[in-house]
Amino acid sequence: MTRPGLGTQLRTLLELLDGELESIYTEEGLDYRPRFTPVLRALLDESPLTVGQIAAKAGISQPAATQTLNLMLARDWVEPQADPADARRRLYAPSAKAREALPKLQAIWAATGGAARGLDAELSTPLSALLDEAIAALRARSFPQRRRDAAAALSRRPKKEKP
Template sequence: MRTPPDPAAVGTLLRHVLDLLDGDVARVYRQQGLPEYRPRFSPVVRALLAHGPLPVRDLAAAVGVTHSAASQTAAQMARAGLVTHTPDPHDARRRLVELTDRAHALLPRIQAEWQATAAAMRELDAELAMPLGDLLAQVARAVERRPFGARIAAAHQR
């Protein structure tokens, strides 16, 4: 077991926690016979299940990531045979990201892992002062209200 990063190194600590969580989720997918499936695919799968085929721009908005991040994830998923890019019938300039038959066939296993991960998260949250998701949402809202760069600049002026 590694020593956790210094709490003052918040970015390093956040990456460390993400690596711990995502690493274990990825291991579970491999153990479940889904070695090509990545934790970062789940928000995309959820969005496509909820909304149907989407252009990358709308997929990015639905998932809450940049266009570039959504495009990269969709490309990884296409290489894994989980999505296709099909022409948009309403706009020939755009392509839609759509789940493949293979992805639909894997859904019961993927959704079972989602349920197990949610249960594990509830258990972890019970050990924390507040649920991790709530804390991270609070942090995101605070930084959206006043960007971290502005806070750093203000500290320099004091």
């Protein structure tokens, strides 16, 4: 059997982590998804915020922030507000539902952090450190650039002659 590709491995890891985390939220009676956490934490630190501000504080792309906010709006985890400085722009803040659920969420987050530290301790290299390194390396040189470099290197290899 061939080894799965990097994308397949990452999707499997995310499915294992996110799927199991989502089931924990469900068991706790919360209609909450793991992807809401960086957005909600950004809003708990400071709000109201614009989509761009949320993306920057949460460390996600603006399209990802917009998509997540739309899901959170549909489930009443955030509330939109008009921006007094620019009526075309919307600001977001945690909803009453989010503020009410905060003690339960914080308990889950604390236990999840402990579980992540336990996983790191079982690995030859802590996953969190490896992910930090991978993110930094990809920000320094994108994957498309790396693919172009690899393709160029392959094209420069001498062709093997057939016997």
